[in-house]
Each structure stands twice: as structure tokens, then as C-alpha cells.
Amino acid sequence: MRLAVLLLIALLALGRTAGAQEQAATGFPYTVRFDGLDDTRELSALVRDSSALVSKLDDPPPSRAGLRRRAADDLARFETAARSLGYYDAEFRSDVEPGDPPVLVVTAAPGPVYAVSEIEIRSVDDRSAAIGVELPRRRIGLQPGAPARAADVLSAEAAIVRILQEQAYPLAEAGERSVLIDRDAKTMRVTFRIDAGPAARFGPVAVSGADEVDADYALRRLPWRYGETADIRKVERGRRLLTATGVYETVGVRFADAVGPDGLIPVEVTLTQRKPRSIGAGVSASTSEGAGVSAFWTHRNLFGGAERLDVNGRVSEVETSLTSELRLPDMISNNQDFILGGGLIEERTDGYDSRKVTVGGRFERRISDVLSVDFGATLERSRIEEDSIETQYTLVGLPVGFTVDTSDDLLNPTEGGRTRVRFTPYLETLGSSISFYSMTARHSQYVALDSNRDVVLAGRAAVGSIVGASTGNLPADKRLYSGGGGSVRGYGLQKIGPLDAGGDPIGGSALLEVGAELRWRVFGDFGIVPFIDGGQVYDTERPDLGQELQWAAGLGLRYYTPIGPVRADFAVPLNPRKSDDRYQVYFSLGQAF
Missing domain, CATH: 3.10.20.310 (membrane protein fhac)
Incomplete structure (x- = not known):
């Protein structure tokens, strides 16, 4: 009996131990x-x-x-x-x-939300009058009566330092702040202590690194003059301008750690040069244009002064071309480049075949970070076959235009916009075979709909007009066309607008296009893009708003890569004519616009 009781106790203990082990697990x-x-x-x-x-x-x-x-x-x-x-x-x-x-x-x-009762700004030695710079409350952000939020206090402190750095105090920094909580009044009193440091003016600039590029090229990019009031915004803009050149892999622009006895503060510019040469290739395909392959070669520092040479080639079912462009920076004045270009181009479209040689030069002047203007001259010698009739043309053009680009990325913009306007007269008095005037204007806009920029609404519009000659007298390759992967998807290449008896495009003297798409990065590197495009080409000099646009809609897939999205679009015409195909498919690199 005693043995049985001991055995029962042991079994119970074993059970409790097993249960505890199971719970622990x-x-x-x-x-x-x-x-x-x-x-x-x-x-x-x-x-x-x-x-x-x-x-x-x-x-x-x-x-x-x-x-x-x-x-x-x-x-x-x-x-x-x-x-x-x-x-x-x-x-x-x-x-x-x-x-x-x-x-x-x-x-x-939770209880009540405390409010800010008072804000004081003092120097680190507690003399409130020591900061001789106007500190606008609107920029500081924190106001008496506002909720006593820690993030707002930190933001206000950073704003105070930033204001000083913009107004001659480049070494300004925050000291130890104090916060006094009044639990009876439910308020918070904030005292900021700021070390403004000495006032300073821009002093000498030391450039290091990127020795194969002339240091004067970097110095000419900096947006301040010796002796100007020190301003952190100009330092930051200088960094952006140097980065935008494409010449440097890394760019560092900073104030030195001390102001000299003469009130000048040196600036240190540290650069790392990109590899001067690059080569690349791409492929594209569509149901209307067939397959194509392109290649490029670039030299970013041809003669040691950041001169850039680009050579591009393309072979497809509708085009064979070899073009080159040499950009010479700071020609005549800073922020003004001179571009020499030329090319051999052969086109094989349903409307015409052409072979031409082009040469030209233009000045491009940067007015601001987003605005540039250009003007120049071009010479073209072409041989165009249309309806089995071959015609030779000599065209001398004087193109002038401007570009406004506030977008944030070349191949995958998520905010901002792009506007491009160009006017080109071709004049017989300069040696052209025919006189006419061509104008085009294009705009695209991008709006991110979420904080991560995974959903972007994009829209575009284009208008064009040619005056001075009728459509039939214009060289076929200078007429306006619409339809294809770069304009109105869902229609064949150049197939929107007037057609001849065989269904081939004639082109026109006026153009109108619109489009919109929703770029939705659904998961990881994959996205979808529903879109709608519309356009029309007119035989008149101005768009006829009473004539219906040709509309198309479709769905695209995107695979996002470090060099831009890979695009696949499927589109169908919404109001097709009898001669239009039922659908079109496009593959390429980069967004549609």
C-alpha cells in the first residue's frame, strides 16, 4: 500500500513537470x-x-x-x-x-493636453539680447497656446539654428534647452539656448579630389561670390549643382570649422570623379514598330574641362540612326553651354521613307535650377519618298525654346512637372527649300498620392502647329503625327489623323494630345498602371476642337530597377476606325512620359 501511494505521487509530479515544460515551450x-x-x-x-x-x-x-x-x-x-x-x-x-x-x-x-505658455530664446551665456538676428515666429512654428508637443519643440529649435545659418551665422548650433512644466496651470515654458557663433562672409574655397577635371569648372558652379554674407542655402545649392553635372560620383560642400579673424569662413569642396566613360544598350518592342535595339557611348570629361560627348545608335524596323552630340560647358559665360550635334538618320514608316544628314549647334543657358532656354541653328539635307515620289530638301532652321523641369527623377518621376516649348522657323532666305514655322508645347505633371510615393497620378498634354505652308507641301518628316508608344497608345505608329486611300498616315499641320495614368507600385518592385490616352492630328494650322479625339485605354505592368522601370503596356482603341488594329502592345525602359 505504501509503495502504491509513493508511485501515485511520483506520477502526479511527473505530470506537473511535463505540463510546466510544455507551457515553458x-x-x-x-x-x-x-x-x-x-x-x-x-x-x-x-x-x-x-x-x-x-x-x-x-x-x-x-x-x-x-x-x-x-x-x-x-x-x-x-x-x-x-x-x-x-x-x-x-x-x-x-x-x-x-x-x-x-x-x-x-x-x-490621458488627462488634458498641456499648452505652451512662453517661449524664450537666449544665447548660451543666458543673455537673451545676444542674438542680433530677426527670428520670425512663423518660421519657428512653436507659438504660445500651441500644444506642448516634444516634436514641435525640437522642430522649433532646429528652425532657430537654421535661420541663423541662413543669415551670416554658419556655425550656429543649439545649446542645452530647458522645459518647465506647470502642473497647476497645465502649461509648459520653453527656453532655447543658442550658440550663434561669429558672423561670417564667404571666404576662400578649397577644392580637393577629381583631379582629372579642371577645378575651375567646379568653382564656376558655386552660387556665391567671395565676401558675400555666409548662407547655408547657397552651400546646399552648390552641392546640388555639382551633383547635377553628372561629372562627380560624390560631392561634399561644407563650411570650415572656424571663422577667420577677418570674418571670412573658408568653404571645403570634396569631390570624387565618376568614371569618365560609360557604355550601354537597350531594347524595345511593340506591335506597331516591331523590335529595336539601341546603344550609347558617353565620355564626360573629353578635354579635361567636363566636356561631354554622347554617341547614340539605334536599329529597328522603322529607324536606323547614328547621332552624336558634344557639349562644351561655360561657353562665353557661366551656366551657358554650347552643343554641337549631327546625325545620319533613316526612317521607314507607313507614310514615308526618308534618309537625311543633320548638323547643328545651339546655346543652352540655365536661368535657374529648373528653367533653361536654348537657341541655335540646324542644317538638314534629306531625301524623302512618299507615294513613290522622291523629293530632296534642304532645311535651315533657327530653333528657340525653353524647358521648365521640376520633376524628381528622369525615368520614374513621382512629383513635379516638365514643360517643353519649342519654336523653329525654316526660311527660304537662309537657303531652305521651303519656308514654314513649327511650334510644339508639351507638359507633364506628377502627383504622389501617398507618403511613400507608391501611388502616383501622372498626366500630360501636347499641342503643335505648323504655319506658312499647307500640309501637302511640307516635308513628310516635318509634319505632325500621333499614335504609338510615345504618344497615344492603342493606335499604330503615326496612325491617328488623316489617312490616304491605302490607310497610310499623311500627317498634319496641327496636333492635340492628352493622357493620364495611375502608377501604382503594388508590392516590392512590381506595379500596375491603368491609363487613358487621346489625340488627334489636323490638316489645318490650328487644332479643331470640334473634331473628336481618338481615345484609347489600357493597363500596364512595371518592374522597377535601379536604372528605371521596365514597361509593358497593353492598350485598345476606344473609338477605332475600320482601319485601326484591335490592340497594341509596347515594351521599353522608362515610364511612358
Whole structure:
């Protein structure tokens, strides 16, 4: 009997040990509920985001005691989070309610939001009048009566330092701030202590690195003059301008650590040169244009002064071309380049065949970071066959135009816009076979619909007009056309507008195009793009707004790569003519516009 009792006790102990081991292996599962935060959406979100109880739901503690310890750690975090939003009286407590699994209940009593009562700005030695710069309250942001939020206090401090750095105090920095909480009045008093440092003017510039590029080229890009009032904005703009040249791999522009006794502060420019040569290739394909391959070769520092030579070649079913362009920077004046170009181009379209030689030169002047103007002259000798009739042309053009580009990326823009306007007269008095005047204007706009820029609404419009000669008298390759992957998707290449008896495009003297698409990066590197395009070509000098546009709609796929998105678009015409194909497919690199 005694042996049986001992055996029973041993079995029970073994069972308890096994149960404890099983619980230790699986942990102590639970769920979480927050009470008292329904009326404080921002605090509720911050509490949940900072909660280990929430983030570690799939990693439960080994026991109930472990859960309580986790909750206790969370309560301290919740109080810190609440204070950062101005809830200085906030209280949190936790309890475990029975259930399967148990429920960890966090009960919050946020209390009132404290307000800013007073803001003081003092120097580090506590003399409030020591900062002799106007500090506009609007830029500082923090105002008496505003919620006592920690983020706003830090933002205001950064704004004060920034204002000083923009107004002759490049070495300004924040000292130790003090915050006084009045729990009776439910207010917060903030005192900022700022070390403005000495006032300074731009001094000598030292350029290091990128020794194969003339240092004067970098110096000419800097947007300030020796002796001007020091301004951090000009330093930042100088960095952007040097980066935009494409000559340098890395760019560093910074003030030195000390102001000289003469009140001048040196500027240090540290550069790393990009590899001067690059080569690349691409492919494209569409149902209307067939397959094509292109290649390029670039030299970014041809003669040591950042001269750029580009050579491009393309072979496809509709085009064979070899073109080159030499860009000479700072010609005659800074921010003005001279571009020499030329090419051999053969086109084989349904409307015409052409072979031509082109040469030209133009000046391109950068007015600002986003605006540039250009003007020049071109000479073309062409032989064009249309309706089995071959005609030779000599055209001398005087193109002039401007570009406004506020977009953030060349191949995959997500914000900003691009406007390009060009006017080119071709005059018999200069040696042209025929006189006429061509004008085109194009604009595209990009709007990100979310903070991550995964959803972008893009739209575009284009208008063109040729005056001085009828459509039939214009060289076929100078007429206006629409239709294809670069204009109105869903229609064959150049197939929108007047057609001859055989269904081939004639082209026109006026053009109107519109389009919109929603670029949605769905997951990872993949996205979809629903789109709609419309356009028309007219035999008149001005678009006839009473004539219906040819519309098309479609869906595209995007695969995003470091060099730009790979594009695949499928489009169908919405109001097709009898001669139009039922659909079109396009493959290429980069967005449609």
C-alpha cells in the first residue's frame, strides 16, 4: 500500500513537470486590449506603435509573471509617449482578465493636453539680447497656446539654428534647452539656448579630389561670390549643382570649422570623379514598330574641362540612326553651354521613307535650377519618298525654346512637372527649300498620392502647329503625327489623323494630345498602371476642337530597377476606325512620359 501511494505521487509530479515544460515551450499566450484611448487618435496610435505587448504577441512570455513584467515595461513607455504629445498628467495601468487566452487590458487616463505658455530664446551665456538676428515666429512654428508637443519643440529649435545659418551665422548650433512644466496651470515654458557663433562672409574655397577635371569648372558652379554674407542655402545649392553635372560620383560642400579673424569662413569642396566613360544598350518592342535595339557611348570629361560627348545608335524596323552630340560647358559665360550635334538618320514608316544628314549647334543657358532656354541653328539635307515620289530638301532652321523641369527623377518621376516649348522657323532666305514655322508645347505633371510615393497620378498634354505652308507641301518628316508608344497608345505608329486611300498616315499641320495614368507600385518592385490616352492630328494650322479625339485605354505592368522601370503596356482603341488594329502592345525602359 505504501509503495502504491509513493508511485501515485511520483506520477502526479511527473505530470506537473511535463505540463510546466510544455507551457515553458509554448509560452504564456495572451491578447491585448486598450481602454480609454478612443478619443485620442494620435496618442492611441503612438501607444500601440511603442508597445512591446503588441509587437511581441507572436512571442509570448514564459509565464503570467513574465507577462506582467512586459506590461510594466510598456507602461513606462506609454507615459513617455503621452508626454511627447503634451499629456503630462496621463496615467496607465494594466490588468490580466481571465480568458482563453487571457486578455492583458491597458487602461489609460490621458488627462488634458498641456499648452505652451512662453517661449524664450537666449544665447548660451543666458543673455537673451545676444542674438542680433530677426527670428520670425512663423518660421519657428512653436507659438504660445500651441500644444506642448516634444516634436514641435525640437522642430522649433532646429528652425532657430537654421535661420541663423541662413543669415551670416554658419556655425550656429543649439545649446542645452530647458522645459518647465506647470502642473497647476497645465502649461509648459520653453527656453532655447543658442550658440550663434561669429558672423561670417564667404571666404576662400578649397577644392580637393577629381583631379582629372579642371577645378575651375567646379568653382564656376558655386552660387556665391567671395565676401558675400555666409548662407547655408547657397552651400546646399552648390552641392546640388555639382551633383547635377553628372561629372562627380560624390560631392561634399561644407563650411570650415572656424571663422577667420577677418570674418571670412573658408568653404571645403570634396569631390570624387565618376568614371569618365560609360557604355550601354537597350531594347524595345511593340506591335506597331516591331523590335529595336539601341546603344550609347558617353565620355564626360573629353578635354579635361567636363566636356561631354554622347554617341547614340539605334536599329529597328522603322529607324536606323547614328547621332552624336558634344557639349562644351561655360561657353562665353557661366551656366551657358554650347552643343554641337549631327546625325545620319533613316526612317521607314507607313507614310514615308526618308534618309537625311543633320548638323547643328545651339546655346543652352540655365536661368535657374529648373528653367533653361536654348537657341541655335540646324542644317538638314534629306531625301524623302512618299507615294513613290522622291523629293530632296534642304532645311535651315533657327530653333528657340525653353524647358521648365521640376520633376524628381528622369525615368520614374513621382512629383513635379516638365514643360517643353519649342519654336523653329525654316526660311527660304537662309537657303531652305521651303519656308514654314513649327511650334510644339508639351507638359507633364506628377502627383504622389501617398507618403511613400507608391501611388502616383501622372498626366500630360501636347499641342503643335505648323504655319506658312499647307500640309501637302511640307516635308513628310516635318509634319505632325500621333499614335504609338510615345504618344497615344492603342493606335499604330503615326496612325491617328488623316489617312490616304491605302490607310497610310499623311500627317498634319496641327496636333492635340492628352493622357493620364495611375502608377501604382503594388508590392516590392512590381506595379500596375491603368491609363487613358487621346489625340488627334489636323490638316489645318490650328487644332479643331470640334473634331473628336481618338481615345484609347489600357493597363500596364512595371518592374522597377535601379536604372528605371521596365514597361509593358497593353492598350485598345476606344473609338477605332475600320482601319485601326484591335490592340497594341509596347515594351521599353522608362515610364511612358
